Amino acid sequence: MKTRDKIVFASLELFNEHGERNITTNHIAAHLGISPGNLYYHFRNKEDIINSIFTLYETHLENGSKPYQDVAIDIELLLGYFDAMFYTMWQFRFMYANLADILSRDEKLKQRYLVAQRNVLESSSNVLRQLTNDGFLAVDENIIAELADTLKMMVSFWISYQLTQSDDSAITKATLYKGLLRVLMVFKAYSTEHSRDTFDRLEQHYRAMIEKPGQG
Numbered sequence: 001m002k003t004r005d006k007i008v009f010a011s012l013e014l015f016n017e018h019g020e021r022n023i024t025t026n027h028i029a030a031h032l033g034i035s036p037g038n039l040y041y042h043f044r045n046k047e048d049i050i051n052s053i054f055t056l057y058e059t060h061l062e063n064g065s066k067p068y069q070d071v072a073i074d075i076e077l078l079l080g081y082f083d084a085m086f087y088t089m090w091q092f093r094f095m096y097a098n099l100a101d102i103l104s105r106d107e108k109l110k111q112r113y114l115v116a117q118r119n120v121l122e123s124s125s126n127v128l129r130q131l132t133n134d135g136f137l138a139v140d141e142n143i144i145a146e147l148a149d150t151l152k153m154m155v156s157f158w159i160s161y162q163l164t165q166s167d168d169s170a171i172t173k174a175t176l177y178k179g180l181l182r183v184l185m186v187f188k189a190y191s192t193e194h195s196r197d198t199f200d201r202l203e204q205h206y207r208a209m210i211e212k213p214g215q216g
Contacts, residue, residue, distance in 0.1 A: 004042045006032055008056070011049045015094035019169075020050070020102065047106050054109060057095065058116050060088045065123040073134055075198050081127070082180055082202065085155060089176050096159040097171065117152065124148040136195040137187070147190070154183055177210045 001009075010032050014023045025046055029039045043049045064084030068077055089096060103110040125148040131137040132144070139147060158179035159171055181203065188199045 003034070003038070007039060007042055008049065008052045012053050012056075012091075020094045020098055025049075047109070050102065050106070051109055053092070054112060057088070057092050058112070060084070060091065061116055061120050064088055065120050065127065067123060067126045067130055073131070073136055075201055078198065078202060079205070082184070082206070085183070086176055086180055089155065089159065089179070090173060093159055093171050096156065097163060099156070099160065121145070121148055121152060124152060135192055137190045138192050139190050147186075151183055151186060154186075155179070158182070174210045177206050180206050
């Protein structure tokens with residue numbers, strides 16, 4: 001792996017583990033066993049590193065919210081969407097935990113974020129529309145965009161909400177699975193007789209993940 005890539009992934013690991021505000025470029029360089037000068041050869045500052053991490057984030061968002069094409073709807077298809085949602089939240093949890101502060105420091109990054117979120121909203125709306133057209137959800141066309149935006153809001157701010165509800169500053173996988181269950185609750189509210197059993201099975205799956213050793 002190239003040094004530049006090592007810096008990006010090490011930074012992501014440290015930001016997730018200790019919080020972005022608590023990690024400096026010196027911490028990153030020491031973690032990798034390189035000199036600060038070597039790090040600055042590849043990145044001007046910490047914001048430059050965060051921008052590179054954001055590129056990875058954009059890719060995960062795009063891949064995780066693509067509408068399905070020419071496939072039957074089953075539990076595996078829906079698991080793919082929910083697992084992608086979980087993976088993005090877990091992989092980039094430092095951003096969700098401190099989103100407003102990170103975006104306030106970098107106007108260009110904020111504009112990139114807004115574009116990415118508009119794309120997610122459009123893709124998510126199309127997925128909801130497909131699920132409705134295929135009889136898996138019963139959602140009026142005139143509220144599909146608002147429902148997609150509500151789900152996006154729940155995902156975007158679940159971590160920061162959880163951090164304000166307890167003295168514990170750690171975000172665990174179980175915390176995120178509980179967030180997925182809240183999203184599933186909304187889906188179940190719009191489920192049809194045909195799909196209700198599938199959503200019940202999804203709920204059982206993620207409740208089991210919460211109880212799985214090592215998730216807390």
